[in-house]
Amino acid sequence: MTKQDQQQKPPQDHMSKSRAAAAEDPNKDNDDWKSKPPYRTTEKNEHFDKIWTAHCSCERVKYWLSREKPLASKYCHCRDCQSLHGAPFQWAAVFHKEDLHFEKGAEGLAFYNTADKQTHHKLPCKVSCAYCHTPIMDEGRKMVLMFPGIIKVEDPEHKKYFDPQCHIFYKQRIVDISDGKPKWTGLDEDSDLMEDVEAENIESVVGRDKVDS
Secondary structure, eight states, X not given: OOHHHHHHSOOOOTTHHHHHHHHHXXXXXXXXXXXXXXXXXXXXXXXXXXXXXXEOSSSSSEEEEOOSSOSEEEEEOOXXXXXXXXXXXXXXXXXEGGGEEETTTTTTEEEEBTTTTBSSOOSSEEEEETTTOOEEEEXXXXXXXXXXXXXXXXXXXXXXXXXXXXXXXXXXXSSOOOSSOOBBSSSTTSSOBOSSSOGGGHHHHHOSOOOOO
């Protein structure tokens, strides 16, 4: 290259590398989410009501819930839940993210996004213990779906707080359950009812308020 060619060479775009990197991985995570509920760790002078305690099988992941009763509780029969839980359906209780506090923040947690099948924190995602792989929760954009099976509730009366109100994605079921609860083909109140409960009786069973996860 001659000296004249060097002088005529267009200036380098210093942003090109970063643009290329973003194009290669548009969903690349940053750490902002770690400073927000439910992963934000509390300061020494902060108070968090610890009503319920839960931990994974190896006890490396521990969390507390500050809300006594979940906003909703339901059985999910979708294919993803069947596959990831190795079970006919998933039992989930809905909470606000602010209701949840992890002892060590995001430390020791593993994340999986079912849409792109990648192990990163991209909402909505599945959250589990990175060591023993106990399922911890489903994290949505607004809410979290906790799994009552690992929440320590001893009192039989308190256990009733977590009783499911309905079944969702029941059309994808692999077992039939005759329990008299509403059974939706997809999301509750956003799909067709199947059996056990007539549509006109649904409000008395699940209530009028819909909880978005």
